Amino acid sequence: MVFSSFVMNAVLKISFNITIVAMVRKENDTNPDLFDWNEGEKQNILGLFFWGFALTKIPSGRLAETIGSRKVTGWSMVLASILTILTPIICYWNYYVLLTSRVMMGFLIGASWPAIMPLAAKWIPPKEHSVFISCLASSAIGVALTYHLSGFIIAAYGWQSVFYLAGGVSLLWSFAWFYLIYDSPQQHPRISLHEKHLLECQIDKSSKPKRLQFSQIPWKEIVTSGPVWAIVAGQTATFFGFTTLCTQGPSYMDQVLHVNIEQNGLFSGMPYWGGYFAALTSGYLADGLRKSNRLSTTTIRKLFETVSLLIPSLCMLSLALWGDSTAVALTGFTISLTVNAVSTAGHCANILDISHNYAGTICGLVNTVSAFSAYFSTKLVAQLLRNDHTFQEWRYLFGILFGSYFSTTIIYLVLCSGDLQKWDEHKMQERKTKNYENNNELQLLSEKSVP
Secondary structure, three states: HHHHHHHHHHHHHHHHHHHHHHHHHHOOOOOOOOOOHHHHHHHHHHHHHHHHHHHOOOOOOHHHHHHHHHHHHHHHHHHHHHHHHHHHHHHHOOHHHHHHHHHHHHHHHHHHHHHHHHHHHHHHHHHHHHHHHHHHHHHHHHHHHHHHHHHHHHHHOHHHHHHHHHHHHHHHHHHHHHHOOOOOOOOOOOOHHHHHHHHHHHHHHHHHOOOOHHOOOOOHHHOOHHHHHHHHHHHHHHHHHHHHHHHHHHHHHOOOOOOOEHHHHHHHHHHHHHHHHHHHHHHHHHHHHHHHOOOOHHHHHHHHHHHHHHHHHHHHHHHHHHHHHHHHHHHHHHHHHHHHHHHHHOOHHHHHOOOOOOHHHHHHHHHHHHHHHHHHOOOOOOOOOOOOOOOHHHHHHHHHHHHHHHHHHHHHHHHOOOOOHHHHHHHHHHHHHHHHHHHHHHHHHHHOOOO
């Protein structure tokens, strides 16, 4: 279900990316169902999503640690599905209401990723973290399917149909989530005793997240931790590159390569199939290396993260030079998004390496910072493409992506660690020490009371 949750999350998240290509009126087009949005207005629609996406990250992580991932993910998807169904009505109603709805959509969709981390800490054994995280790359399947199908749906039934279908399917999925998912093996009413015992043996009690108050979180240690900022850097570069190519890819196909809407959907979705399989394969490979003890966890994370950043940087360089060719553009997009997915065995899984008790909080912090980079991407595109949408303007964007990927590789190599951080058990150790002292006092008192 977690696998499918990220498929549905991606469907709701990126439906607008390709649909907006068909929603904007082109020159001499008199269709009353289309809109006269300029480039700045288009980028506002796409970009304001990430404001909401950023604002929900830390609250949703903490909320999931407090009331459970089941409720946070389930209800956010219910509300996001309803809002998606209402999107065509909102578009016709008022542009500024649409912008507000995009912020709300980002807020709801953004809750899923950090909310899943506390669930993983309770259900997934430590040496299967990479495989689990790679399954979350199923969002790539959601992107691919949405792009592939949307082109044909728009051509046959109009752009409105994409929102109706995406929202309706996601709403049905939400009901299945509430029926099948529970926050821990102990709470699940249909789990077998054998499976429950197996999970309890494999997941050490000390690795299960504790429900802590806000003041009990070692905020100073977290925000000054080098390994945490290595993950922040890796996620920011990855998310900046991924969302730029994902959000702007259909527009690039339309404006530079001049393909029709059906071809646009097919071409735009192609790279994400490779991304999913790369994420899944790298997850199994990383966990295999950990179980063999041939390499340290730190070395494994650095290795996979380096691959996921350096190769895409070279792809961006090739796109900046020869990206006006359809063959080069498709190859560059595909290789970049495929290899970049290897980061699921790099910085993504690294969160569960360095912290068990604060995984949701750290994931929220990481994704908050990276989400603002996605918003910055849309503002950057609005500035770079404000004239004629020429390939020359797009070249600058690819050059910026090259620099982002390359510089982040160095930062991650310097700061990364695959070891559980001392501050992860900081408050728990204090409580254990206090309890131990209290027990000793009680024992002394009981001994004195014996005649």
